[in-house]
Amino acid sequence: GQQLNQSPQSMFIQEGxxxxxxxxxxxxxxxxxxxxxxxxxxxxxxxxxxxAGELTSNGRLTAQFGITRKDSFLNIxxxxxxxxxxxxxxxxxxxxxxxxLVFGKGTKLTVNP
Amino acid sequence: xxxxxxxxxYLIKTRGQQVTLSCSPISGHRSVSWYxxxxxxxxQFLFEYFSETQRNKGNFPGRFSGRQFSNSRSEMNVSTLxxxxxxxxxxxxxxxxxxxxxxxxxxxxxx
Numbered sequence: 001g002q003q004l005n006q007s008p009q010s011m012f013i014q015e016g017x018x019x020x021x022x023x024x025x026x027x028x029x030x031x032x033x034x035x036x037x038x039x040x041x042x043x044x045x046x047x048x049x050x051x052a053g054e055l056t057s058n059g060r061l062t063a064q065f066g067i068t069r070k071d072s073f074l075n076i077x078x079x080x081x082x083x084x085x086x087x088x089x090x091x092x093x094x095x096x097x098x099x100x101l102v103f104g105k106g107t108k109l110t111v112n113p
Numbered sequence: 114x115x116x117x118x119x120x121x122x123y124l125i126k127t128r129g130q131q132v133t134l135s136c137s138p139i140s141g142h143r144s145v146s147w148y149x150x151x152x153x154x155x156x157q158f159l160f161e162y163f164s165e166t167q168r169n170k171g172n173f174p175g176r177f178s179g180r181q182f183s184n185s186r187s188e189m190n191v192s193t194l195x196x197x198x199x200x201x202x203x204x205x206x207x208x209x210x211x212x213x214x215x216x217x218x219x220x221x222x223x224x
Contacts, residue, residue: 031211042117042203042215043156088156092211100169101146101213103156 006089006104014112019076021107023089031092032072033101034063038085046087047074069094079111115140117206117216125222131192134219138185138206144168145187146213147179150201162187163210191221199223 006023013019023032031050035043047058049065049072056063060077072091076083089104118137126132138145146169147159158171162181179189185206191198199222205213 033212035215040217040220042205042218045212045214048212090213100158100161100171101211105155 004089004091004102004104006107008107009105010108010110012110012112013079015079015081017079019079019083019109020073021087022071022073023091023104024071025091025102026070028069028094029072029091029102030069030094032063032065033090034061034072034074035088035090036085037088037106043088076109079109081111081113084109084111117204117214119202119204119216119219121219122217123220123222125224126194127224128194128196130194131190132194132221133188133190134202134204134221136187136189136204136206136216138187138204139214142206142208142214143185144207144210144213145181145185146205146207146210147187147189148203148205149173150203150218151199156203159189161210168210194223196223 004023004025033048034046037043047056047063052069053067054065062075064073086106086108088106090101120135144163146161149157160179161169165181176192181187201218203215203218205215207213
């Protein structure tokens with residue numbers, strides 16, 4: 001249905017490495033959003049995507065809206081210790097007619113200095 | 114522009130009590146959404162208000178309610194608290210309803 005499967009659940013990487021995570025669904029989405037949450041804080045919006053195939057960057061972060069409209073990807077290049085946190089994808093389903101975002105369960109990123 | 118603010122940041126309540134949480138959206142945003150975040154269930158949508166009207170509702174019992182004022186500020190209320198209501202409650206505001214900007218959350222602990 002309208003669930004989002006986010007993977008991987010967690011990642012342990014060395015500082016300087018590139019990171020890739022993705023979000024998939026069996027449903028079609030009109031919008032994809034990527035958020036980062038630090039411990040004890042609310043999620044912060046990183047990137048918003050509105051069109052299939054769209055590729056958008058925000059500094060070292062790049063996200064893509066999948067061509068099938070059922071997935072999205074987030075890449076982080078040259079990771080640094082402050083990239084640590086939980087990354088959430090969120091999508092607005094095409095079906096349903098309501099403006100209700102659906103969230104993935106998050107990817108927890110740990111960066112070893 | 115100031116971000117979304119939520120008060121209080123931390124709250125401890127006893128089972129059976131009721132609680133009211135407050136959210137002030139980003140200036141100009143008329144949509145306010147509330148979410149419950151727990152380690153096991155992730156981010157779960159509670160409800161959304163737009164121009165003082167509830168526009169969307171999640172699958173939570175009637176003990177969870179909310180309202181929005183004419184200045185777009187919003188409150189959510191949980192009555193007859195249960196241990197399982199312990200969570201981080203997040204408020205998010207939006208101009209369109211899609212790009213949502215979150216506040217820091219209220220950490221509610223029910224004992």
